[in-house]
Amino acid sequence: xxxxxxxxxxxxxxxxxxxxxxxxxxxxxxxxxxxxxxxxxxxxxxxxxxxxxxxxxxxxxxxxxxxxxxxxxxxxxxxxxxxxxxxxxxxxxxxxxxxxxxxxxxxxxxxxxxxxxxxxxxxxxxxxxxxxxxxxxxxxxxxxxxxxxxxxxxxxxxxxxxxxxxxxxxxxxxxxxxxxxxxxxxxxxxxxxxxxxxxxxxxxxxxxxxxxxxxxxxxxxxxxxxxxxxxxxxxxxxxxxxxxxxxxxx
Numbered sequence: 001x002x003x004x005x006x007x008x009x010x011x012x013x014x015x016x017x018x019x020x021x022x023x024x025x026x027x028x029x030x031x032x033x034x035x036x037x038x039x040x041x042x043x044x045x046x047x048x049x050x051x052x053x054x055x056x057x058x059x060x061x062x063x064x065x066x067x068x069x070x071x072x073x074x075x076x077x078x079x080x081x082x083x084x085x086x087x088x089x090x091x092x093x094x095x096x097x098x099x100x101x102x103x104x105x106x107x108x109x110x111x112x113x114x115x116x117x118x119x120x121x122x123x124x125x126x127x128x129x130x131x132x133x134x135x136x137x138x139x140x141x142x143x144x145x146x147x148x149x150x151x152x153x154x155x156x157x158x159x160x161x162x163x164x165x166x167x168x169x170x171x172x173x174x175x176x177x178x179x180x181x182x183x184x185x186x187x188x189x190x191x192x193x194x195x196x197x198x199x200x201x202x203x204x205x206x207x208x209x210x211x212x213x214x215x216x217x218x219x220x221x222x223x224x225x226x227x228x229x230x231x232x233x234x235x236x237x238x239x240x241x242x243x244x245x246x247x248x249x250x
Contacts, residue, residue: 001026001170001201002047007056009042016042018225020056024170024218029192029202031212033236034222035245040205041083043222044174047203048080049073060170077169083178085155089148093139096147097130097162130165137161137191153184160191164200171195173204177211189215213237221245 002024009017017039024030032040045051047058049070058066060078068076088096134140137157142150150158156176163171176192177185185208192215196202206212212219213233221229221236223245229236236242 001028001061002203003057003059004043004047005057005059007043007046007058008054009039009046009051010054016225017046017053020222020227022220022227022230024201024203026201027196027199028217029196029204029215031216031219032203032205032222033207033209033212033219034228037224038222039225040222041174044080044172044205048078048172074166077167078172079163079166079168079170080172081156081159081163081174081176083175085152085159087147087150087155087158089146091147092143093134093145093147093150093158094127094130094143096158097133097165098126099162101126101129101165130161133161133165134158136164136194138187152179153181153187156180156184156188157191160195164195164198168200170201170203173202173206175205175207177206177208185211 004023005021007017007020008015020039020043032043034040042051046053049065049068049072052067056066057064060076063076065073065076065078088099091099131140131143134143137160139154139157139161142154147155147158156179160176173192177188180188189211192202192204204212216233219231219233219236220227221239221242228245229239229242231239
């Protein structure tokens with residue numbers, strides 16, 4: 001589904017990423033881990049079109065997407081959630097998800113202003129679909145609450161519901177468990193598996209090693225801008241170089 005080939009990113013004289021290559025298979029959950037400063041978020045920023053890499057190629061489902069902006073990538077089914085939750089606080093939970101669905105609306109501004117029948121029908125369809133994704137993420141009962149009133153954990157699930165509403169083929173999650181308690185992290189693990197079971201490929205950057213080892217099919221380890229290791233959770237757990245990087249040895 002996703003191929004990252006020879007990605008290098010330099011900021012002035014600093015090399016943040018050095019010749020990173022890996023693949024994420026369709027329908028898999030792939031984890032990207034590493035100590036602070038390893039280059040994980042920089043890699044995500046390149047894949048999702050926020051940064052333009054110094055060199056290298058990003059391929060989505062066989063197509064080169066290396067130079068496409070974020071909005072074009074979303075239309076191709078590549079979406080992202082952020083470590084810092086980005087919600088429209090003054091809108092309701094339902095309206096936040098409906099906003100994501102409006103990107104696929106066919107009604108123009110005149111139809112909206114005139115409340116044309118086809119626009120009203122489409123608006124009802126968007127509302128129903130938004131409710132479906134809220135239910136999928138376990139927060140349908142919060143639909144009419146303001147997003148600003150949500151706990152951090154519920155806000156995280158709302159962000160995921162909005163991302164799912166876009167119709168992704170691949171979702172990149174940047175530290176989705178950050179700020180969650182143990183119960184919420186368990187709910188997140190179940191939700192990520194549900195997302196994978198719908199056919200969406202998932203790649204996540206995460207520091208919660210218990211979560212990563214529990215749900216990931218493959219794990220990529222970065223350290224100091226280089227790929228240190230790649231393998232199954234068991235292979236990563238037993239890799240001496242990975243152990244040394246996390247313990248600060250060698």
